[in-house]
Amino acid sequence: MKKTALITGATSGIGRATAHEFAKHGINLILCGRRQERLDSVQKALSKQTIVHTLNFDVRDRAQTFEAIASLPKEFQKIDILINNAGNAHGLDPIQTGNLDDWDAMMDINVKGLLYVSKAIIPGMTERKSGHIINIGSSAGKEVYPNGNVYCGSKHAVLAITEGMRIDLNPFGIKVGAINPGLVETEFSEVRFKGDAKAANVYKGYKALQPEDVAEVIYFAISRPAHVNIADVLMFCTAQASSTIVKKKL
Ligand code: NDP
Ligand code: 8X3
Numbered sequence: 001m002k003k004t005a006l007i008t009g010a011t012s013g014i015g016r017a018t019a020h021e022f023a024k025h026g027i028n029l030i031l032c033g034r035r036q037e038r039l040d041s042v043q044k045a046l047s048k049q050t051i052v053h054t055l056n057f058d059v060r061d062r063a064q065t066f067e068a069i070a071s072l073p074k075e076f077q078k079i080d081i082l083i084n085n086a087g088n089a090h091g092l093d094p095i096q097t098g099n100l101d102d103w104d105a106m107m108d109i110n111v112k113g114l115l116y117v118s119k120a121i122i123p124g125m126t127e128r129k130s131g132h133i134i135n136i137g138s139s140a141g142k143e144v145y146p147n148g149n150v151y152c153g154s155k156h157a158v159l160a161i162t163e164g165m166r167i168d169l170n171p172f173g174i175k176v177g178a179i180n181p182g183l184v185e186t187e188f189s190e191v192r193f194k195g196d197a198k199a200a201n202v203y204k205g206y207k208a209l210q211p212e213d214v215a216e217v218i219y220f221a222i223s224r225p226a227h228v229n230i231a232d233v234l235m236f237c238t239a240q241a242s243s244t245i246v247k248k249k250l
Pocket of ligand 1: 009012014032033035038059060086136137138180182183184185189
């Protein structure tokens with residue numbers, strides 16, 4: 001029987017690549033994001049391979065999130081796989097000069113948004129006593145780097161929440177895991193630097209992970225046999241050794 005996956009942040013980067021990877025394997029898709037034209041174009045591209053439904057909502061908005069998920073047509077209501085991917089860094093500033101709006105965005109999207117989406121979907125999984133949740137953390141959730149303060153805090157929170165989910169959902173046979181990439185070449189740095197030209201330099205001089213590399217690992221995790229749960233993965237591009245050590249070809 002075909003499975004259904006809901007992917008947040010499916011309009012770009014890792015989420016969009018995961019949608020493509022899942023479509024290749026015939027998984028039914030619920031794709032989420034705020035940019036409707038992007039949702040439409042991903043839906044159009046993947047509809048030849050699988051059935052796709054899109055949901056436009058801001059994960060920061062609790063009511064919108066619950067309403068969107070409650071609005072799913074019958075054939076999409078049984079969600080087998082949840083990929084909590086929506087998120088970004090906003091700013092890269094020392095704690096003493098950090099911007100409060102950036103801090104709110106990171107905690108509200110990366111942490112509270114993930115919780116709202118999970119809260120809307122987990123009851124169906126516990127009722128059916130099956131399901132699989134993958135939270136997209138980060139190497140920043142394992143290692144704090146200079147000026148990363150609040151983003152790193154949000155991703156450490158994602159890891160703690162992942163572990164908590166795995167413990168609490170264990171009696172229901174629900175799998176929970178985190179995939180934690182290092183530098184991935186997506187729109188992430190454009191968002192972090194708010195369109196500033198320095199975003200273009202982040203992935204220069206070495207080959208960063210590509211979103212498809214992460215999508216393949218996510219698919220690996222969700223395609224293991226029933227008794228296997230990939231609990232935690234840290235993945236870097238070969239040039240990266242830690243959050244602060246990247247071998248550039250200069
Ligand atoms: P992108 O900027 O390319 O994609 C971010 C996605 O999140 C977009 O689809 C965006 O959709 C969605 N999103 C952002 N804010 C909201 C919101 N308020 N409500 C709903 N959706 C939202 O970045 P990545 O693909 O790189 O990031 C995906 C995840 O991977 C994030 O959690 C990030 O922290 C994590 N990550 C990224 C790494 C990297 O180096 N790129 C490394 C490690 C982890 P839309 O704007 O349409 O709403
Ligand atoms: C994204 C990777 O190193 O910019 O989570 O924090 S990093």
